Amino acid sequence: MIARALVSRFGPLVGIAVAILLALAVAVPALNLLVPAGSPLHVPTHVVVLLGKWLAYALLAVSLDLVWGYCGILSLGHGAFFALGGYAMGMYLMRQIGPRGVYGNPVLPDFMVFLNWTELPVTWWGFQSFPYALLMVVLAPGLLALALGWFAFRSRVTGVYLSIITQAMTYALLLAFFRNNMGFGGNNGLTDFKDILGHPIQGPGVRAALFAATALALAAGLLIARFVVTSKLGLVLVAIRDAEARARFLGYRAERYKLFVFTLSAAMAGCAGALYVPQVGIINPSEFSPANSIEAVIWVAVGGRGTLVGAALGAVLVNAAKSWFTGALPDYWLFALGALFIVATVVLPKGVMGLAARLRPRKAPLPPQAPVPAQQPAE
Amino acid sequence: MPLARLLGLLALAALTLAAPARAQGTDVAPILARFALDRFPDTQAAIEALAASGHPTAQPVLEALNEGRLFVRTGDRAIVWRDASGPLRLAVSGEAVADAPTRPVRVSNAIRRSLELALGNLSLLAPDPARRLEAARALFRTRQAASLPLLRTALERERDLRVKRAFLEAQAAIVVTATDAPELDRIAAATVLADRGDREAQGVLRAAAVGAPERLAAEIDTSVRAIETRLSLLAMAQNLVYGLSLGSVLLLAAVGLAITFGVMGVINMAHGEMVMIGAYTTFVVQEAIRLHAPHLFDASLLIALPLAFLVAGTVGMAIERSVIRLLYGRPLETLLATWGVSLILQQAVRTIFGPSNREVGNPSFMSGSLDVLGLTLTWNRLWIIGFALAVFLALLFTLRFTSFGLRMRAVVQNRRMAASMGIRTHWLDALTFGLGSGIAGVAGVALSQIDNVSPNLGQSYIIDSFMVVVFGGVGSLWGTLVAALTLGTANKLLEPYAGAVLGKILVLVFIILFIQKRPRGLFALKGRAVES
Amino acid sequence: MLSVDTIDLHYGAAQALRGVSVEASAGRVTCVMGRNGVGKTSLMRAVVGHQRVSRGRVLWDGADVTGLGPAERARRGIAFVPQGREVFPLLTVEENLRTGFSVLPRAQRSIPDDVFSLFPVLSGMLRRRGGDLSGGQQQQLAIARALVMRPRLLVLDEPTEGIQPSIIKDIGRAIRYLRERGDMAILLVEQYYDFARELADTICVMDRGEVVMAGETGRLDEAALRRHLTV
């Protein structure tokens, strides 16, 4: 029923995906909490945690697909937005520890006590409040994206140049967050969380709730993204992606459109990070590492760029493969993963979703190959 | 340092000077026996006693100890030594004996310093000017007042101007810090040091200033300040050189990418691994040379260069033919595939060579440093600067002035039309990618001289390389050159003030801001040709 | 002698050519005409090898070249002036011309003088980048580039598009000259009927992917032909 309504409004793919997510959001917690551990239907907690992590990654992938797939902004710094959202949540969780830290300081997190800090730095103010933290989850990455985008898009930085400045951004943040003076825990980051909203974070109910929240957030993310790309604004985005100059001659201010999706996407990535952190239990500067952002791009490519659902699927597939390989083939898994990427590109030019499209009976003729224009060095 | 020890040393030196044969009578056997105890205090004592003994065996034994050639014969705990080649000799008599199992007499830093002092004094009058120079420098550092008389004697005899100058400076260093010397002498000594004008001279002067009488203190103060000014100018120059050197490392790392990415448009995430392959090729070459032809070691890099080019180039061509060729017209997907390739190559190297660092040695011409005008230029860096420029120029020439270069550019700009001009695009694509990869391999040879040779080598350069190529302007070789040097220099000029971490952050911020000003990089191509 | 033998051509699922046959031989000009989107360019692409045919054969010089790539065809003497110019944007005019050397033996690697006498503007712009030229200049460069290859089959897809009248006349004269030299076959797509009629020995009219009329220029029913060219 809901599924049918979703499909009619958001198209079959997103509709089905959202329906599945809603079902997961109910079923997984239920099977984890209500079904006894011995039963074959029982979903063990570590699986819940794992699934939750993958879905958080999937949300990051969807946010990236929104800008890359539909607007041609190949962000190699989306991990930064993810990490900022994660830090915002992590800071809330740290404040929740209260006097239970190893040094027993009621206000200051352990690492600050250790560094002889006497009071909480301004950046940490307000994080004892959950709503404030939620606000920062969206605002911190959003504002960073807004600032970076404001300058970059107005200066008409495009293509690889934009990619590189996003990469430079995340790299700079990586180095900055490593610095203990920044007050975010340096290399060790934030960890050893205890409570969320007053409930112990390791409690089974909280685990299940976090999973459900992640599934719902992903569903919402897909719906929002789908809404954006199916609106006329979505058409404009694709137009800008393919021929920005031409779109300007039609009167579209490309910079504003880009700024809008970039910021939206960054906020979405921030949410993904915020859901990720309580589930994996740590946030540290390595989340800013450029390689992480590149990996996110790869999830999207594996799943199928410009399909939203594909991006989510790609994230889950690659991470599932990684989780499995690192356990099953600890010495050789990089060969397997590397081969997976190569095969995916060569055999599945449009990603997993492209494969799906190929297997479905054809309705419209395949999008033909556009006459290849004089090739520009990488866009 | 105990005075007795010094006196002993001096006595030894004096004896060597005067009558080498006289002290034959002293019994060195019990002294030498202390070496066999393998306890540092005993070794130390033995050195002192040996030096004081004036026995002719003292010098060869001490030299042997200094160079790790002094042994304890395991059977009877006799002390023996040997030349670089040649038979074992009994320390007591210098008599050659048959080979036997031995263990070395161990030394520590403290022992090395005693040895330096003992041998330094011995060397002040050595026939070889290089050793006299070395001794003078050691004396400058240790400033042993007791050595003064010997130094004066040596000074009188000295004919070599360079050595003479070093003796004078050593003498000045001793005098200026000697609180019991007449103030005028000390002031004169201070002037000598001020003339020398380097960091060490400044250090000595500073040490002398402690508790110095007023006039001397004033004199030292001016000298120290003059030196400071000079040194801060030098520091600027030195930082520029460091910047140039870092820049050339970046250039080397990036220049291959300027082909595969800049020219061909392949987002080549496996570029770093090509560099890594070059470095491992160097390792393999050196290993083979160590095993089979140690005398060729200094030529190892020369041999490794063409090999690295071939190996990396061949791997590159194989990658192009098997994967990249399927992706033309889909430049973004090359990112995905080459990322996969890079994972595989990393793991392959880890499997074959192991996960840890491999040793690649510096040939002698790349070891040590050159001091000019107070600047320290390490040889390996100098060679790398020259090498990077040479590679750059060769590439520039190939691209601009050869028909291969022309075809290569034509293929990249319009593959289909290039084919219709009769250009075999497949072959050219493979060659171009091979060229870019081969150059990365050659870079690996050079980088193996300053960095780890480990499976992670490539990863540590990939980001910087992309930064350089993009910052310079994709498709512009000159841009890559200028970008590499700019980023290198900026980094090194910032580092002394901001520290390495903040310096790097500032450089990144600089890149972000700069690209706002020039959205297509430093050497942006302009005009319709690009916009269309 | 070129012989296109009942070829079909598809773009994905869409068929652009159906059983098209055309011939061109040395010393003659074959002109293909037809409204927009009927398949003229597709036919040219099939001849030079830019697009694979799904049925039929392309014979050149008595050999079957259907399976060969564009580079091999170029090496066998086929030169192409594509619709939309496709000059190499970042190469200079001179470099654009020199790309044609790939098919020539070392001794012949020079730019023939008549190229510059035909297109005098180019000689003044040798150092300018191809992509910076004006539309018409690019078109001239594209023709010149093909001539550098000294082809034996010259395939021209709307070569006069965007070119000023006086040079169109020159191009006409040049084509006539090349035809008369007798060693070159010319296959031409042209929309401008007067120009076509003056040059062509054979005219071949296409509609919806098929050849609907073909024959010696003089013998064609002009009214019927014009009907095919109107909507």
Added chain:
Amino acid sequence: MAAPLTSALLYLDGVSVSFDGFRALNNLSLVLEPGEMRAIIGPNGAGKTTMMDVITGKTRPDTGDVYFQGTHDLRRLDEAAIAELGIGRKFQKPTVFDAHTVEDNLLLALKAPRGVYANLVHHLSGAQARRIDEILETVRLAERRREPAGALSHGQRQWLEIGMLLAQDPALLLVDEPVAGMTDAETAETAELLRRINRTHSVIVVEHDMHFVRELDVKVTVLHEGSVLAEGDLDAVSADERVVEVYLGR
């Protein structure tokens, strides 16, 4: 806003543009009255396209004035702002959005608010849908409306771009070589279409096809080496020796 400096719709005075020392426009002056259609001809490389680049904000002139409707200094505006003022353009090399269907190309061009929010909540009105149908008929692409523009032939892309210009409904149309690659019959029809448009819009057309220019039957400006060589009706300029020499040929 200041009082209009001129009553002309488009006013170019003393405009020069150079690229690396090469003067593409050289002290060019040109005035277009409201409602006027003007044909511009001139040798390859005369600067016709560059002139359009200057008007639409793609290229900044080195010197000279460019005013639209007397008050808008086009040198200070960017492409989007100029487009929103009501200047539309068809490019010499047809440029459309390849990934979009033919009708989406038209929808994107259709006169409507260009803001981000407006487009996020946009709903296609009946009038707009009808307008798109109408244009599809005009450019004869109705059959292919749902196909991606990338699949069109060269000539069809030309037509689609003309359609987009119609959809945009600007006060001033700049049309660069509209009939290149069209058959004689299509050429005649395009001329007819432009004349019709000219009833309500101002137009600048660049063409090398003299039959077409003749059919337009409007004032002709001949550019040469970046400035005006001659101006007048077609017969007059065709008779000009210099025009014959540099452009028409014998």
Added chain:
Amino acid sequence: QDTIKVGVLHSLSGTMAISETTLKDVMLMLIEEQNAKGGILGKKLEAVVVDPASNWPLFAEKARELITRNKVAATFGCWTSVSRKSVLPVFEELNSILFYPVQYEGEESSKNVFYTGAAPNQQAIPAVDYLMETEGVKRWVLAGTDYVYPRTTNKILEAYLKAKGVKPEDIMINYTPFGHSDWQTIVSDIKKFGSAGQKTAVVSTINGDANVPFYKELGNQGVKAKDIPVVAFSVGEEELAGVDTKPLVGHLAAWNYFQSVDTPENKAFIEKWKAFTKNPKRVTNDPMEAHVIGFQMWVKAVEKAGTTDSEAVIDAMVGITVPNLTGGYSAMMPNHHITKPVLIGEIQGDGQFSVVWQTPGLVAGDEWSDHLEGSKELIADWRKPMSCGNFNVKTGKCGGRSS
């Protein structure tokens, strides 16, 4: 057949593989050896190797997988502090056991973790004492990679040096990013700092990969050990395998074990190791010894408890004593740290260390540094009834400073 599973949680790929892979291998060897002796409690041991790939969240994920899915009895793993911090909550939540074999910054004690590497008082402090006493060092460069272990160690050292009367201007502190490879400026700064006329030494907490270029630069710029000795806490035999050590002879490292230590236990161990890896050139190092000790202790504790049940084993661990490879016996202390000798070695031309000094007896690991405000008054004691990791001796309460 029923086996006892042992988790091995070391990065086999990514930046840390360079150090950690060896530890995986040594675990495999120890387990094989134990099985040859008949296993424990009559059961064979089975190693479960996973690759957390130098990725900290992945460490936590893999730890959880080892404990809940593979049901390992104990896990041997981690190298960096952040990886330990990442898995710590998992081990505590699931009440499982981790053996952590690397020298670290201290300031931690967990019921579920056994720290077999050195705490700062088992490495850094003795090294500084040595330099002060034997080499007469007056000026100090504290150079480290910018992360927690160096920061903490340097903080402790700074406090310690100042307490010993070293003036602030005689201490230079420098941090570099991970993987830093251009050491020109810093080495030249060190030379500069060292030319002020007083004996200078460098205390290096530079991590992993950055060391090779650092030492190459030291060699090339001619920084000699007899002038400015460098004492490192993260450079062992494995790290030196990548450098030509001839120009570096005399520079120092402080550890609790060196391959060159001449004891029968060590000789036997090295032989086994070379045979196991089928590589006569494979070196051994300190964290390997830590795993050897940790593993023996675990085996003993399991046998003592008669079960692999975590709670019982944890209780049985304290007080267990096993021979270490340097000729003594290491004991597990109530704070879950062990007693170890401290050795100072000088780098030799062949890439080995020659021991030039060593503590007369064993030093017990001090998790809460005595040199830092706020942790001075903390102790850990996991024996019942105290069972506390941060007991405040002033307030007499468990739970840190101010409570």
